[in-house]
Amino acid sequence: MIRLENVALRYGRGPEILQSVNLHIRPGSFHFLTGPSGAGKTSLLRLLFMSMHPTTGIIYVFGQNATRISPGKRAQLRRRVGIVFQDFRLLDHLTTWENVALPLRVIGKRISDYKEDVTDLLQWVGLGDRMYSFPSILSGGEKQRAAIARAVIGKPELLLADEPTGNVDPQMARRLLRLFIELNRLGTSVIIATHDYELMKQFNTPRLELQDGKLQIADKLR
């Protein structure tokens, strides 16, 4: 599904953030991506999401070489990937409901076809009473859940989440994790970047650990 071959990354003339990373993400897998702050977790997710090119190496996304891809093709591939940004990236002039519906609107679906799906999902993540509020008045945790809802509304084959539990209390973190696990059971591959060990302890799954630019599969916690 996703394959990285000898990928290296540096920003400008800075140090190498990633050094010859090799990685294969299989359909239906679930990974935590961990490592200290500044290790390059966000950078790696950006590469997987095709918003950056690696300095060297090749990335295949759904079998396509993502380093030479037309903008149109990239848009098509991104529809199969859901992403939750660390800083949410919600649009302030749209309501929570409209933000969550955006991926469906963008692919030209009619509002009558997804109206209920969006409402149901928002209720399910506990934003039923926030649907018609604007993001600017939402709390950090609420924004987080809205961003997650937007990432999963299109039933992506791959979900990338950057510190998705960074702004919520442990109890809410557990619930969001359950949402991700549920999605994974339904066939979505999931990669969650986090340094929340409490969270990782709750789900026994391989961890990809970034350290000094190297990526390795770490032991399961516990």
Add this chain to the structure above:
Amino acid sequence: MRKSALQNSANPPLTDRAEFYAPARQTRAAAPIVPAGSVTGRSLTVVIAIMCFLACLTAGAVYLVNRSAAAWFEDIASEVTIQILPIENTNIDKRSTQVALFLARQPGISRVRPLSVKDAAGLLEPWLGKSAKALSALPVPRLIALEIDRSAPPDMQVLSANIENSFRGVVLDDHRHWQAQIRTVTRSLALGGIAVLVLVGAATTAIIVSATKSAMSSNREIVEVLHFVGATDTFIAREFEKHFLALGIRAGLFGAGAAAAVFLLMPIITQLVGGNAVTAAEIRRLVGSTSLDIPGYILLAIVLVVISALCMLTSRYGVYRILHSRH
């Protein structure tokens, strides 16, 4: 599929505090993804409206001139004048009768109308005044107006040669000279008009290009998010061009409406600026009627459509260009 699975799962909704269910706003009919206000402000509307106004005025004026030139043309082409010059020691009246009889026998002429001395005097009146003395003292040529049978017009060259061979001091004036002059004048006016239209179009394009640029940069964040959720460049361009099309139509209606009002009120305007009935008549003689007919108003509508399309297409092209330079 996933929806039902989620609902059937063991997880209860994370909140169901019914007392907090107080929507700030009900679902709107698809709020624009790019806010209109961030794309097309009032000053842009005013500028485009002025552009459309100028374009409509120009198009309407060229149309009017062409229309009255065409009408003049018809009149001129269907009338030919014969001049019988006075020659000493001959009876001019007798000569004109002979010429008239000769003309009536020629093919392609539907009516022969000799003008009397009085008629000729009437034509000269603006220069000589009503003094009968002045007139009788002058050797005034006699005129015969010919109406051409438009279904089978005569060959003017042959007719002219025939007359000049048969009579002395008789000249045929088929107004060809005038026709050529009218044609030159209307053509130059039309060319000038087209030049103005091209300039207005170029200015509109330039304004929209720079407005698209600033709209794109003030909505950079939105464009980025749209890319993240899988929007194609076509989709993004459409979100912007919607606003530019609306701008074009709105501003165009103002501009074209104002221009239509000018044409409608032209007679009143000429009076207000100090003209009297005579001035109005003079203007009418020069450019024909100053008010547009139905095809004229349709022309204004076409200008409006062109301006709106120009706004839309220019912004589409602009968005594509900016997005491609970023990829």
